[in-house]
Structures are given as C-alpha cells and as structure tokens.
Amino acid sequence: MKKIAVLTSGGDAPGMNTAIRAVVRRVLFKGLDVYGVQNGMKGLIRGDFIPMDLGSVGDIIHRGGTMLQSTRCEEFKTVEGQQQALNQLKENDIDGLIIIGGDGSFKAAKILNDRGLPTIGIPGTIDNDIAGTEYSIGFDTAVNTAVEAIDKIRDTAVSHERTYVIEVMGRDAGDIALWAGMCTGAESIIIPEVGYDPTDVIDRVKQGAKRGKMHSIIVVAEGVGKGIEIGEMIKQETEYDTKVSILGHLQRGGAPSAFDRMISSQMGAKAVDLLVEGKKGLMVGFKNGKLIHTSFEEASEEKHNIDLSIYHLARSLSI
Numbered sequence: 001m002k003k004i005a006v007l008t009s010g011g012d013a014p015g016m017n018t019a020i021r022a023v024v025r026r027v028l029f030k031g032l033d034v035y036g037v038q039n040g041m042k043g044l045i046r047g048d049f050i051p052m053d054l055g056s057v058g059d060i061i062h063r064g065g066t067m068l069q070s071t072r073c074e075e076f077k078t079v080e081g082q083q084q085a086l087n088q089l090k091e092n093d094i095d096g097l098i099i100i101g102g103d104g105s106f107k108a109a110k111i112l113n114d115r116g117l118p119t120i121g122i123p124g125t126i127d128n129d130i131a132g133t134e135y136s137i138g139f140d141t142a143v144n145t146a147v148e149a150i151d152k153i154r155d156t157a158v159s160h161e162r163t164y165v166i167e168v169m170g171r172d173a174g175d176i177a178l179w180a181g182m183c184t185g186a187e188s189i190i191i192p193e194v195g196y197d198p199t200d201v202i203d204r205v206k207q208g209a210k211r212g213k214m215h216s217i218i219v220v221a222e223g224v225g226k227g228i229e230i231g232e233m234i235k236q237e238t239e240y241d242t243k244v245s246i247l248g249h250l251q252r253g254g255a256p257s258a259f260d261r262m263i264s265s266q267m268g269a270k271a272v273d274l275l276v277e278g279k280k281g282l283m284v285g286f287k288n289g290k291l292i293h294t295s296f297e298e299a300s301e302e303k304h305n306i307d308l309s310i311y312h313l314a315r316s317l318s319i
C-alpha cells in the first residue's frame with residue numbers, strides 16, 4: 001500500500017473535515033502518499049485527484065461542510081460510470097480508497113471494493129441511519145443544532161400559547177427527531193420507525209391544555225410526513241393557534257461538536273490503519289463506546305437499532 005485516496009460523498013455532515021484531516025495526517029504519519037478526490041463519486045469519474053500534505057488539512061478540524069466537496073452522483077450508479085472511476089483510480093496509482101459518506105455511499109464503496117480496489121468506509125451522515133454503528137459523523141452536531149433551534153421556538157410557543165410543529169431532517173430515519181424531541185420535551189415525536197395516529201397527537205395537545213399547559217411542541221421527522229400537513233390537520237381539528245417550522249439545511253452545517261470531532265478523528269485514523277493492515281470491504285463504526293468495524297454488507301443493511309425505549313420514555317415525561 002503506497003497511495004491512499006479519500007473522498008466525501010452524499011450529504012455533507014459536520015465532522016467530515018475532521019475525518020479528512022485524520023485520514024491525511026495518519027497516512028502521512030505512516031510514511032505513505034495521500035490524495036483527496038474532489039466532489040465525491042463524480043470526482044472519481046472525472047479524475048479530480050489532488051495531492052495532500054500536512055498543510056492541506058490545516059485549520060479545518062473545526063469547520064462544517066467538507067473541503068473536498070460532495071455530490072449525489074447518478075452516473076456512478078451505471079456500469080460505465082463505475083468502470084470510468086476504476087480506470088481513474090488505476091491511472092492515478094491509487095492502492096486504497098477511504099469513502100466518508102452515508103448508506104448510499106457504502107453501496108458505491110462495496111462495488112469498488114468487489115471490483116478489486118481495497119476500500120474502507122467511514123460513516124458520515126447527520127441521519128445516523130447506518131447499520132453497524134451507533135453513531136455516524138455529524139449526527140451529534142445536527143441534534144445539538146436542532147435542540148438549540150427548538151429551544152428558541154419554545155420561547156415563542158410559551159409566550160404566545162401556541163402549538164408548534166417542527167420538522168427536522170432524516171430521509172428515512174427518526175434519530176434526529178427522537179433525540180431532539182426528547183431533549184426539548186416535545187409533547188409528540190413523530191418518526192417513521194413508529195408512525196403516528198393523528199388522534200393521539202391531538203389528544204396529547206388537549207391533555208396538556210386541560211392542566212393549563214397552553215403550548216405544545218411536536219417534532220416530526222421529514223421521513224414520516226410533511227410538517228405542514230400535520231400542522232393543517234391540528235388547525236382543522238382544534239382551536240389552538242398552530243404554526244409550522246421546517247428547520248431544513250441549517251441542521252447540516254456548522255462547527256462539529258466535540259463528540260463529532262472525537263469520533264471523526266478516531267474513525268479517520270482507524271480507516272487508514274485497516275488499509276495498511278491489508279483489510280478491505282469494511283466500515284469503521286462505534287459500538288458500546290468502542291471503535292469497531294463491520295462488512296459493507298452489514299453496513300448497507302436497513303438499520304433497525306433505533307432505541308424505542310427513548311421514544312416511550314419521552315412520551316411518559318411529556319404529559
């Protein structure tokens with residue numbers, strides 16, 4: 001193993017820069033060469049390789065986004081696109097690849113690995129929807145951003161006796177909604193893993209009002225339904241002053257939290273170590289406070305490990 005390349009793919013996530021820094025510095029520490037691939041899988045197809053040195057990753061440990069930039073690239077889903085990417089990797093003498101991305105990116109990683117290019121994955125997505133790891137890079141920061149925003153909305157909810165429906169991100173996953181809802185005392189948390197009953201949502205608002213609590217917070221994951229529709233439903237069925245707030249992409253940016261910087265640094269270095277040891281086809285992850293690794297097959301499976309005890313506890317506390 002002489003030359004290792006690193007790229008970021010899919011939605012950007014706070015901590016991706018910290019992970020790029022860890023990969024680059026670890027490769028150089030091991031005395032090998034390291035290249036950054038710009039623009040995710042699209043850059044792989046186009047051959048956007050840039051040599052990296054110690055200074056290339058200076059002053060990025062605390063920055064959101066990704067200095068290598070990222071794309072969603074339909075072309076990589078075609079056999080021609082995949083072949084072109086493999087040709088570019090060969091032409092640039094790359095012996096190993098590290099992909100920082102989400103569930104979609106690991107499907108791409110598996111293809112490259114199966115076709116002969118040793119590849120290691122690092123879970124980077126705010127959605128935290130990857131099997132084989134308890135945390136993906138960016139999730140902790142996104143939850144903290146959502147909590148800060150919901151706390152602010154709560155001030156107005158209380159001052160004006162309003163019901164707020166707050167839509168958070170999570171394409172098919174309820175993790176951000178679950179954590180943000182628990183941490184802000186939401187009356188209802190609506191997530192795709194559980195679904196929801198409109199009557200129950202309304203009953204919980206009414207139940208609070210009966211004891212004089214004239215404000216309510218309902219946190220909904222985008223993956224289960226539109227916040228606007230849920231807000232309309234509450235307006236039609238009740239007399240409560242109801243507003244909807246969609247937090248959107250502000251959850252994707254910003255400086256990574258200390259936790260995200262910690263796991264990014266450890267996962268980045270571990271990914272390099274695995275490649276140097278001759279391992280491939282693996283995703284690094286975190287379980288029970290320890291760095292682990294799992295196969296791409298396992299990492300690409302549908303995630304089922306959302307902690308529903310948090311969901312039930314939140315319901316029992318927000319009464």
Ligand SMILES: Nc1ncnc2c1ncn2[C@@H]1O[C@H](COP(=O)(O)OP(=O)(O)O)[C@@H](O)[C@H]1O
Binds near residue numbers: 103104
């Ligand atoms: N089934 C697939 N086969 C090949 N490449 C894929 C596949 N799914 C996703 N990819 C590649 O990975 C990229 C990132 O996936 P995406 O789902 O957008 O984000 P994430 O990795 O954050 O989940 C896609 O734009 C595409 O290039």
Ligand SMILES: O=P(O)(O)OC[C@H]1O[C@](O)(COP(=O)(O)O)[C@@H](O)[C@@H]1O
Binds near residue numbers: 102104124127169222
């Ligand atoms: O920024 P885009 O391309 O509109 O994508 C939005 C999606 O990306 C996410 O922010 C992150 O998802 P991925 O990590 O799978 O890219 C989702 O929560 C959201 O549904």
Ligand SMILES: [Mg+2]
Binds near residue numbers: 010103129171
């Ligand atoms: Mg994804």
